[in-house]
Amino acid sequence: xxxxxxxxxxxxxxxxxxxxxxxxxxxxxxxxxxxxxxxxxxxxxxxxxxxxxxxxxxxxxxxxxxxxxxxxxxxxxxxxxxxxxxxxxxxxxxxxxxxxxxxxxxxxxxxxxxxxxxxxxxxxxxxxxxxxxxxxxxxxxxxxx
Amino acid sequence: xxxxxxxxxxxxxxxxxxxxxxxxxxxxxxxxxxxxxxxxxxxxxxxxxxxxxxxxxxxxxxxxxxxxxxxxxxxxxxxxxxxxxxxxxxxxxxxxxxxxxxxxxxxxxxxxxxxxxxxxxxxxxxxxxxxxxxxxxxxxxxxx
Numbered sequence: 001x002x003x004x005x006x007x008x009x010x011x012x013x014x015x016x017x018x019x020x021x022x023x024x025x026x027x028x029x030x031x032x033x034x035x036x037x038x039x040x041x042x043x044x045x046x047x048x049x050x051x052x053x054x055x056x057x058x059x060x061x062x063x064x065x066x067x068x069x070x071x072x073x074x075x076x077x078x079x080x081x082x083x084x085x086x087x088x089x090x091x092x093x094x095x096x097x098x099x100x101x102x103x104x105x106x107x108x109x110x111x112x113x114x115x116x117x118x119x120x121x122x123x124x125x126x127x128x129x130x131x132x133x134x135x136x137x138x139x140x141x142x143x144x145x
Numbered sequence: 146x147x148x149x150x151x152x153x154x155x156x157x158x159x160x161x162x163x164x165x166x167x168x169x170x171x172x173x174x175x176x177x178x179x180x181x182x183x184x185x186x187x188x189x190x191x192x193x194x195x196x197x198x199x200x201x202x203x204x205x206x207x208x209x210x211x212x213x214x215x216x217x218x219x220x221x222x223x224x225x226x227x228x229x230x231x232x233x234x235x236x237x238x239x240x241x242x243x244x245x246x247x248x249x250x251x252x253x254x255x256x257x258x259x260x261x262x263x264x265x266x267x268x269x270x271x272x273x274x275x276x277x278x279x280x281x282x283x284x285x286x287x288x289x
Contacts, residue, residue, distance in 0.1 A: 010215055012147070014184045023217055030240065068166070106256070107256075108250065110211075111248055119245045120237030
């Protein structure tokens with residue numbers, strides 16, 4: 001089995017006593033010390049503000065995976081909505097407002113230019129993406145499973 | 146004041162060629178180059194509940210603002226995991242030693258980040274979890 005590691009180095013001087021965190025995780029199959037052996041690495045260019053599938057459950061054959069998503073844009077104002085749940089397509093997303101009971105199911109966060117995210121994924125629902133602008137936006141992602 | 150997060154993904158053998166990805170993000174306010182200026186600092190809790198507990202409570206004013214969340218399962222036993230959910234939507238399981246770092250929208254008033262020590266038993270011992278939130282909300286978030 002392969003050996004794959006994910007390391008994070010997090011530092012912040014917001015507080016008087018700085019936060020400095022470094023940790024390394026071995027990416028293993030669920031609850032074991034056996035390394036994952038499958039990797040997908042994709043770069044996509046999206047050209048509309050539709051909410052579309054980025055990573056589907058059908059693309060992964062396990063129930064435990066790790067997902068890295070990167071917004072390589074240098075424009076801080078452009079972002080991706082990253083969500084878990086069914087893709088909303090070209091309608092139905094922006095119309096859903098806080099407190100309406102019809103919020104998107106479930107937006108994790110907005111990935112602005114220069115931001116990345118790394119999460120475990122239980123592969124129960126698709127991961128979808130919705131660009132903030134319809135001009136070409138590039139997204140990079142990797143799935144380890 | 147700056148907050149930076151660097152990820153390094155490496156593997157010598159998961160593909161025919163080595164994998165080595167490194168990326169640093171400077172955590173800024175939404176759509177701006179201004180640094181985030183608020184944080185909970187680093188926190189540690191010991192979980193012993195198999196049902197969801199609120200780790201970070203959503204704040205409606207957080208919608209359209211930037212927030213970054215770091216969570217790590219500090220258990221040394223790789224079989225012990227915590228389940229991470231947002232507004233009851235399961236995101237994934239953090240096994241012992243695993244961490245996650247992600248932006249948090251708080252688009253829902255119910256978009257709390259919750260954790261459950263799903264396979265905890267009295268014989269496994271508590272599951273230590275550490276977390277930090279970096280954000281720009283006008284109101285301080287209430288931690289449960």
